[in-house]
Amino acid sequence: MQIIKADERFHLESDWLSAYWLFSFDRYYDPNNMSFGPLRVFNHDTIAGGTGFPTHPHREMEIVTYVLDGQIAHKDSTGGRGIIHSGEVQRMSAGTGVAHSELNASETEPVRLLQMWVTPERPGITPSYEQKQFTTAQRKGVLLPIASGGDMPEAVKIHQDATFYVSRLGDSDKVAFDLKPGRRAFFYVIEGEVDLSGTILESGDQARLTESGSMEIAGRKDSEIILIDLP
Template identity: 50%
Template sequence: MIQVIRSDERHHLDAGWLSTYWHFSFDDYYDPDNISFGPLRVFNDDVIQPSGGFPMHPHREMEIVTYVIDGALKHRDDMGNEGVIRPGEVQRMSAGTGVRHSELNPSKIDPVHLIQLWIQPAVKGISPSWEQKSYSEEKRIGQLLPIAVPAGKNSNGAVSIQQDATIYTSLLEPGQGVTHSLRSGRRAYIFVIDGKLNVNGSPRTFSANGQTLGKGDQARISAESELKLAAADAKTAVDFLLLDLPH
């Protein structure tokens, strides 16, 4: 089953310094039918204006992954970690038993556009930790590149999270496609950052179950064994994230 939620169906908040789309219930937005998707609890699509951001605040028992699309975001926490994340980098913070951190746009000129995901951990009570890694933009062209993998797996440059979940980034040029197998009991979540993506259908003649996702669209997928993903526009590449999640 492929459930498509269009960009304009997302909950939107414009606070001036922050323009954000919340894919799930968050803060003062509450929908009892839209709390989470498996262990994926938060998926926020944020644009933070220059010098804006979130001052020191606490987290507990959550795996927080930050992916910057454009601009830069500065992280500082009470563990002594500090770093600036830019496109081509991914950051993970395991909140564990408790951590405080801030996230600020260090630029006085440019906004920062980012995706932040919160994933519920498989094991609670761990010590908080943080890591940031770089990935090759070239390696995600025409394929699914893992940028976050379950702890204990060979990361190959990806960050490690305390959950049996993998986050992939991909850029498909016109005419390119990839296939992703879903094991029994698994589900998938797709978000299109830019371009058009066809899911389980020919780019020109869509099957009955096929779906085309545009910029800002998401797909929540379950009970599918295979995903055939292809750039749906003959002239434009598609940039997207894919999450492989347990039920």
């Protein structure tokens, strides 16, 4: 298990964006930190009110956005558009090519989100868009799948053999996960503090796991985590 502490993340601070990039992205380049399996991008962003990312293109990528606080306005060249609120998840399959914008839907309040990219299992997918809402109660004390390439109808569908789980854990809440042989897991503490199989992780810390076996995640205070099961 590789542990990377919060202060080891690349941090970009501008007048409209505070971003933590966990893999090489844009101006941040580290040849030893390009991806983890098909997980290519994991960004933890705070976007100021009245700002955001104007229209720009993507190809051959599954893009999952999970809004933590606030709301983001999405618009893309396939006709997909909508407001993604706190607790909602958006999946955009860029496939053969799509252009989109992601703008803070509020003029005054910031929006905080995770944006994660995985490479698709095959090239040439038709671009598409999907969005789903998940309540706090649904996330409490369980590993809730929010995006998956498997048979999980409650989650948004991605074109890769990967599953994104989130959980809200109170003090002493516990969840378990069995990492199968040949799989890997990416773990990130969105907020709070947890015990991951005997290792204490705090807000912004991450773990990258490649050894199969059971892991236990115990909350040490009110916390939110994300776990991504990957090939």
